[in-house]
Amino acid sequence: MPRPRLNQSPEWLALRGHYADVADRELRDWFGAEPQRASSMTVEAAGLVLDYSKNRLSAETIGLLVALARSRGVGERIEAMFRGERINTTEGRAVLHTALRAPRDAEVVVDGENVVPAVHAVLDRMAAFAGDVREGRWRGATGKRIRHVVNLGIGGSDLGPAMATRALSAYASRELDVRFVSNVDGADFAQATLGLDPAETLFIVCSKTFTTIETITNAHSARRWLVEGLGEDAVAKHFVAVSTNRAGVTEFGIDAGNMFEFWDWVGGRYSLPSAIGLSLMVAIGPESFRDMLAGFYAMDEHFREAPFERNLPVLLGLIGLWYDEFFGCETTAVLPYSEELARFGDYLQQLDMESNGKRVDLDGVELEWQSAPVVWGQAGTNGQHAFYQLLHQGTKLVPCDFIGFLRSNVDLGDHQRLLVANLFAQAEALAFGKTAEEVTAAGVDAELVPHRVFPGNRPSNMILADQLTPHTLGALIALYEHKVFLQAAIWGINAFDQWGVELGKVAAKQIAGELADDSPLTHDSSTNALIERYRKSQERLRHSSQ
């Protein structure tokens, strides 16, 4: 008998009934009735603690969600991914970012070949290169030491290394300054290279396909910038590439010997632990990079082995789904109380929204349920002075993930205690609010009481670790990767393609040509008028410079 669609399955219908029973229950009541709630809803793995007790759910809810996951074959999907089956069906590819952090003696077979030795061979080459740059053995064309490393890439070829380099700045060499250029806006390249000496600058061009217009344009500008300063022969000492496209790299003029490879079974947004992490490895050193991989691996193993009821990525995914599907929440906020994780939200946006922002299932049939939420947020405590007003008193229900660390990498007076106090206080205030009685008892005038009430009952997860180390960061990223995987498995979608970015890319290519010539325009009237406006501005510019 064919399996029922997700929203007609008995497990889904059971959750719908359960939702009707519990939707109006207050977190105050849940906590009042369950003295052990916090301890029974706290799980730990790979150095991370997840306290999910401040969510609008009970042990019964978790049981029903787990039953839903089981009924959708999530366990088998997890094994299929780890085994290297071609689960990216629309592109006919395996999905094996987990092989990138597998230990040297592991075996992961793709097309009859164990890929782990190749993974470690590239890691070893990266380590040798990173060591050479860090210790001054790799020098620029004039013999000067490399002081600046500029990563050129976009999307997965930028967000992972940029986020992680900032996150692990406490572990980075003080001798080297690592920068990132992603946007095709020339201002990005100009700002990143401002004041740099070409003789001390190394460019790492990162692109899985080596065809991405932003990256190739930036790489050409970088090449011109370098050649103007040092001449054509300097290119070999100042450019390396990371790609799956050897021909593209050599055609650009980078020696294949200066290329670090990865494979089509690594999705761009899952590629930080591959050679795409080279700029990070140069910054923090091979040893710290390997610590990060160990953190990834610890979470991979936990995801694969732990029972769903105590499995961090599974719980995080199921809780997210509970709000998306049954409460109708459309967004989720990720709020790291760590300035070092300031770019974590950007990173997660691609991971979650490019993976699961889909509208049809694996069979191409339109979904009758929600897929990925809008992921947003920023580092605490800045957000508190910007958008937390809405979180506390607005009309929207926004489930939050708080992320924090007990110890700081920066030893500076009382800062960390205050940061952690804010982190705990926000989760508490969102959950329990302040009632009209409490506001009145505090002596507030009657007409102001409604304005001063905090309804509470606003859910959050608390993810804590001792300290932000390479290992913790690896585990944290893998936690979210697998959360996204879990949700895709239940929704029945392919988390590993991104056809949705194509239409705009193709249109931009055509319009780029039209902006440069005066060919007849066949777009809609709005787009035609915008193009005409640009053409006229170019004309004015030409006249004024004549």
Ligand code: F6P
């Ligand atoms: O945004 C689309 C995308 O294909 C991402 O998936 C990818 O991370 C990014 O572009 C960059 O691609 P590449 O590494 O091939 O330059």
